[in-house]
Amino acid sequence: MWYLDSGCSRHMIGDKKKxxxxxxxxxxxxxxxxNTTRKVISSGIVGNAKNFLIENVLLVDGLKHNLLSISQLCNKGFDIKFMSDKCLISLNDKLVLEGKRMNNVYMLDLDCIDSSNSFCLKIIVDDSWLCHRRLCHASINHLKTSLKKT
Structure with a gap:
C-alpha cells in the first residue's frame, strides 16, 4: 500500500525489495x-514491469511506509481529484489510478492495478530503461560508463 502524501516532496519507501x-x-x-531525519540510501524505479512503474523513488533508511508524492505526480502531468471516500488520478483526462480513503488517509494499492492501465509504463520508460532490459538488467551506472567509452 502507498500513502498519497501532499507534504512529501519525493516518492519514498524503506523496502529495497520493492x-x-x-x-x-x-x-x-x-x-x-x-521532524526526524532519515538517510537516503539509494533511488530508482519501483513497480512490477508489467502494468506500472514509479520512477525517482528514494530508498530511505528505516522508513516504514510507502509514500507517493502528490507534487511529484503533478509534475509528471497527472491530475488528482480528492473526494470524501476516494481519490482519482488521471492523465490526459483518462483515469489511471483510484485510491481509497481509509482512516482519514488516501491510499493506493498498486498491486491491484489491472493490465488495462499498462500504458502508464510507456509514459515513463526511456531509452536507458530499454537498454537496461536488453542488456540483462545491467545497472544504469554501467550503461553510462559503456556509453562514454563508445
Whole structure:
C-alpha cells in the first residue's frame, strides 16, 4: 500500500525489495513529518514491469511506509481529484489510478492495478530503461560508463 502524501516532496519507501532498478546514490537526508531525519540510501524505479512503474523513488533508511508524492505526480502531468471516500488520478483526462480513503488517509494499492492501465509504463520508460532490459538488467551506472567509452 502507498500513502498519497501532499507534504512529501519525493516518492519514498524503506523496502529495497520493492525496486526493480536501483541506482547508487551518495548522501542525502529527508526530514519526516515528526521532524526526524532519515538517510537516503539509494533511488530508482519501483513497480512490477508489467502494468506500472514509479520512477525517482528514494530508498530511505528505516522508513516504514510507502509514500507517493502528490507534487511529484503533478509534475509528471497527472491530475488528482480528492473526494470524501476516494481519490482519482488521471492523465490526459483518462483515469489511471483510484485510491481509497481509509482512516482519514488516501491510499493506493498498486498491486491491484489491472493490465488495462499498462500504458502508464510507456509514459515513463526511456531509452536507458530499454537498454537496461536488453542488456540483462545491467545497472544504469554501467550503461553510462559503456556509453562514454563508445
Amino acid at each position: 525496486f526493480i532498478l536501483l541506482e547508487s546514490r551518495t548522501g542525502g537526508k529527508v526530514t519526516l513529518g515528526d
